[in-house]
Amino acid sequence: MSTFSSPDTPEGQPVRPEDGTRRSFMKQAGGLLGLALAPPFVGPAERLAAYSKTVEGVTSLQLKINGTVRSIQAEPRVTLLDALREYLDLTGTKKGCDHGQCGACTVHVDGRRINSCLTLAVMQQGKEITTIEGLAQGDALHPMQEAFLKHDGFQCGYCTPGQIMSGVACVKEGHAGSDDQTREWMSGNLCRCGAYPNIVAAVREVAGKA
Amino acid sequence: MDTAEPTFFDTNPKAGVVGQPLNRVDGRDKVTGKAKYSAEFNQLPGLVHAVLKTSDVAKGRITGFDTSAAMKQPGVLAILTHQNLPKLAKTPNDAEGKKAIGAPMGFLPLTTDQIHYAGQPVAIVVADTLERAQYAAALLKVQVAAEKPIASYEDPQAKLFDPTKVQDGKAPAHVVRGNAQAAFAAAPVQLTHTYTHAINHHNPMEPGATTAHWEAPDRLTIYDATQGVTRTQKAVSTMLGLSAEQVRVVTKYLGGGFGCKGSSWPHTILTVQAAKAVGRPVKLSLTRPQMFTGMGHREDQTQTLKMGATRDGKLTALIHEKTSTTSPWDNYAESNSKIINMLYACENFEASYQLARANVMTSTFTRAPGEAPGSFALESSLDDLAYQLGIDPLEIRLRNYAEKDPGTGQAWSSKSLKECYARGAELFGWSKRNPKAGATRDGRLLVGWGMATASYPVHNSQGTARARLYADGHAVVQAGATDLGTGTYTVMTQVAADALFLPVDKVRFELGDTKLPTAPNSGGSVAAGTVSSSVYMAAQDVWQKLIKVAVLDKKSPLYRAKAADVEVKQGRLQLKNNPQKGEDFAAIMKRAEMADIEGNGQGRYGSGYEDAQAAANADPAKKDQAADHSMHSFGAHFCEVKVDPDLGTVRVTRWVSVHGAGRILNAKTARSQIIGGSIFGIGAALMEGTVRDQNYSRYTNASLADYHIPVNADIPEMTVEFIDEKDPHINAMGVKGIGEISMVGVSAAVANAVFHATGKRVRSLPITPDKVLATKPVQA
Numbered sequence: 001m002s003t004f005s006s007p008d009t010p011e012g013q014p015v016r017p018e019d020g021t022r023r024s025f026m027k028q029a030g031g032l033l034g035l036a037l038a039p040p041f042v043g044p045a046e047r048l049a050a051y052s053k054t055v056e057g058v059t060s061l062q063l064k065i066n067g068t069v070r071s072i073q074a075e076p077r078v079t080l081l082d083a084l085r086e087y088l089d090l091t092g093t094k095k096g097c098d099h100g101q102c103g104a105c106t107v108h109v110d111g112r113r114i115n116s117c118l119t120l121a122v123m124q125q126g127k128e129i130t131t132i133e134g135l136a137q138g139d140a141l142h143p144m145q146e147a148f149l150k151h152d153g154f155q156c157g158y159c160t161p162g163q164i165m166s167g168v169a170c171v172k173e174g175h176a177g178s179d180d181q182t183r184e185w186m187s188g189n190l191c192r193c194g195a196y197p198n199i200v201a202a203v204r205e206v207a208g209k210a
Numbered sequence: 211m212d213t214a215e216p217t218f219f220d221t222n223p224k225a226g227v228v229g230q231p232l233n234r235v236d237g238r239d240k241v242t243g244k245a246k247y248s249a250e251f252n253q254l255p256g257l258v259h260a261v262l263k264t265s266d267v268a269k270g271r272i273t274g275f276d277t278s279a280a281m282k283q284p285g286v287l288a289i290l291t292h293q294n295l296p297k298l299a300k301t302p303n304d305a306e307g308k309k310a311i312g313a314p315m316g317f318l319p320l321t322t323d324q325i326h327y328a329g330q331p332v333a334i335v336v337a338d339t340l341e342r343a344q345y346a347a348a349l350l351k352v353q354v355a356a357e358k359p360i361a362s363y364e365d366p367q368a369k370l371f372d373p374t375k376v377q378d379g380k381a382p383a384h385v386v387r388g389n390a391q392a393a394f395a396a397a398p399v400q401l402t403h404t405y406t407h408a409i410n411h412h413n414p415m416e417p418g419a420t421t422a423h424w425e426a427p428d429r430l431t432i433y434d435a436t437q438g439v440t441r442t443q444k445a446v447s448t449m450l451g452l453s454a455e456q457v458r459v460v461t462k463y464l465g466g467g468f469g470c471k472g473s474s475w476p477h478t479i480l481t482v483q484a485a486k487a488v489g490r491p492v493k494l495s496l497t498r499p500q501m502f503t504g505m506g507h508r509e510d511q512t513q514t515l516k517m518g519a520t521r522d523g524k525l526t527a528l529i530h531e532k533t534s535t536t537s538p539w540d541n542y543a544e545s546n547s548k549i550i551n552m553l554y555a556c557e558n559f560e561a562s563y564q565l566a567r568a569n570v571m572t573s574t575f576t577r578a579p580g581e582a583p584g585s586f587a588l589e590s591s592l593d594d595l596a597y598q599l600g601i602d603p604l605e606i607r608l609r610n611y612a613e614k615d616p617g618t619g620q621a622w623s624s625k626s627l628k629e630c631y632a633r634g635a636e637l638f639g640w641s642k643r644n645p646k647a648g649a650t651r652d653g654r655l656l657v658g659w660g661m662a663t664a665s666y667p668v669h670n671s672q673g674t675a676r677a678r679l680y681a682d683g684h685a686v687v688q689a690g691a692t693d694l695g696t697g698t699y700t701v702m703t704q705v706a707a708d709a710l711f712l713p714v715d716k717v718r719f720e721l722g723d724t725k726l727p728t729a730p731n732s733g734g735s736v737a738a739g740t741v742s743s744s745v746y747m748a749a750q751d752v753w754q755k756l757i758k759v760a761v762l763d764k765k766s767p768l769y770r771a772k773a774a775d776v777e778v779k780q781g782r783l784q785l786k787n788n789p790q791k792g793e794d795f796a797a798i799m800k801r802a803e804m805a806d807i808e809g810n811g812q813g814r815y816g817s818g819y820e821d822a823q824a825a826a827n828a829d830p831a832k833k834d835q836a837a838d839h840s841m842h843s844f845g846a847h848f849c850e851v852k853v854d855p856d857l858g859t860v861r862v863t864r865w866v867s868v869h870g871a872g873r874i875l876n877a878k879t880a881r882s883q884i885i886g887g888s889i890f891g892i893g894a895a896l897m898e899g900t901v902r903d904q905n906y907s908r909y910t911n912a913s914l915a916d917y918h919i920p921v922n923a924d925i926p927e928m929t930v931e932f933i934d935e936k937d938p939h940i941n942a943m944g945v946k947g948i949g950e951i952s953m954v955g956v957s958a959a960v961a962n963a964v965f966h967a968t969g970k971r972v973r974s975l976p977i978t979p980d981k982v983l984a985t986k987p988v989q990a
Contacts, residue, residue, distance in 0.1 A: 093243070141241065149234070186923075
């Protein structure tokens, strides 16, 4: 078991925010800020820690996202969703509920669609994670992205990355065989703007070509 | 004397890209994940996270905090409460402050020890990471002396009162026209029915979010999930005692709003205060449960509608009473009676409101505020009348067709409702309807067809825009509007392209920033009409300035021409009476060595536009003709449902909506908006309802698992059409807006279809299976 003390707060010295002047705050936070800006560096100890059975405190995590291995310093309680959004600035994956109820955070892990808010980043090391940012091939959009554009499968766009990731998986799973089947298998992704008929049209088009 | 302003009808009699079903110009950013919403500005230096600690009790007093465990947590930077948060220059806690701030709520949390509603923020916890802030907030202990709350107008402790005004002071609470009581008493046919509506929450997919960045001690930038950057700027700057220009508000992408992001709510100023306290940019997103107590809702309400009619189905009296819950400080009630007053010809009308204060968050405008629940009562009762008298539901609406606005006596600026009825009926196959309720089956399922009328007013609004045309043939056009997902980026690009005679891909439209010219809040369906007119007028200003350059340029074929004699066609400046004489704008700019030229325009929408146009018109006879119109969009919804007679489940299986809403700027995005509004209405009709525990005044289903919004499998293929409608009275573009009308009448169309399927009239929304099973069929 390895335990890491927090990098920014000396052990046993609670922050006292009420009397915190700007200067004293900067002193407290400088450590973390520095760390966040430092180039990713993974020492053997951290690598070991990342794969040990018990992980506590801030740890180095390696996540393979969109074909690239990226390292973050994060606690084991960090969800995959928050790791993407808050630690890696991959904000295309959205947080709509944080409880697996809306599907806005849908990503692919080893080719399967999952709600990234319902899994911890630490558990997804060594797996292939694909987010909306990794779907296009350079400037060439994925056919599902093109179909969403063509059929106006969205309005505000906030559920859209999740819908598209779900749509790609839905076709691949063979669950887009009919409109009714598509509706059922796309019902884990809520859209409050109400683009459902257009989403079905987009999935139908891609499924028809597949 | 002013001359009347140019209009798109005159300068662009044949629209180019305006109206075309273009793909969204911002679509690529949205499908690739590049679009940045308000909680996604992670590059701010030293950005830290805040979470709200909220009250579990609905009424009481905070007696203390135990911060010891929370503060021991690593990374915690601040725990801010009413005890240590610096005082604001102004709060909405008094009437003067509320007015100055333009707040929706007459109470700001963290200013006192009082708890007025469950979910009220009582502390902000700031930490270096989100997880640490969340955990510290969980460890923070709040000591509260709890009291028994009042939960709603139905609470025995609640005291009903007559407000003088409702809907945030915007609508009178008592309206009388003719003598409705006497007319009702004398009516050969009398219907009195009571309708209830559950609490609805907007639940946009993007939660409320604010990122606050103090760039200097007196200069602030806020990335805020708001439908109006100017409104947030006004609210925050006033509370802080700063001038408006010291506060910049940015909203580049908004993940839906539906009314709940139309005001500046407490979390925004609290995030700003937290950022000040820690001296770092702070980001705060409401959690989904906090969305149920953080940004308003559609209030729980009961409506009683008395309808008097002749035996041939003509309305003689409408008496409407509404009772609803409001917060401890606000008199908010949706003005349901507005649509009841104007939708059908009826000489006698009376409406009144009653409110009760309860320990709840204040309610606020929710898509089609008033029109949606008001039309549910009116259109359900009218359906009853039709069945009772043996008249087709569509026919009874035609018999009561209002040739002018019954409420004001004004002529309509335009009204295509008859065309909407006819086209909708044709698309739906209405003529094949079995007139008998409960008599059509598909296997064991009961099949029902229902319809309802939709309408929404053209409000009075204005805004400004800026257009910069470059000599190389591209343009940047700006207005501080917001795009809720409705397509503002796209449709304004189309308008600018036509008005400047440029290809769409040569126009960039920018919005969502208080540094840009001021646009109204995107709400009440005003954005499309106001901003498109502003953009159009800014383009006209560009041309007027260029004409001045040309007529003073000795080398121009237009040298010494009168500016009034010059017109612009396809980007070419030419003499009206001799079009050969003229030249392209680029040639004029090149000779003048102008890289670009900028125009500004003010767009007006609604009565303010008509009045100004009339005043500017030199012909007094024409002036009377132009002014004084009642301005509304109209439409009709047709719905098929299938009802399981054993389970009481209702599924919408077919849908047709036809609207006449002035000029449609983009056929594709407009169709999406109508589909979306109809689905929003189907949600309210069949499944949406937030349940408030009547003992503790807390919501019992504040999550997306328990508050059901429609999912893909709930929605069939939908057919949407628009009637081509030219309305020169409403604004320079002839655009009415379609954000709200899309859901008006929807719940009634569904309820009427349920009645046709089952013979059961459910007057309580949502129409859940238990209600369908418990309701007895009406005896024919």
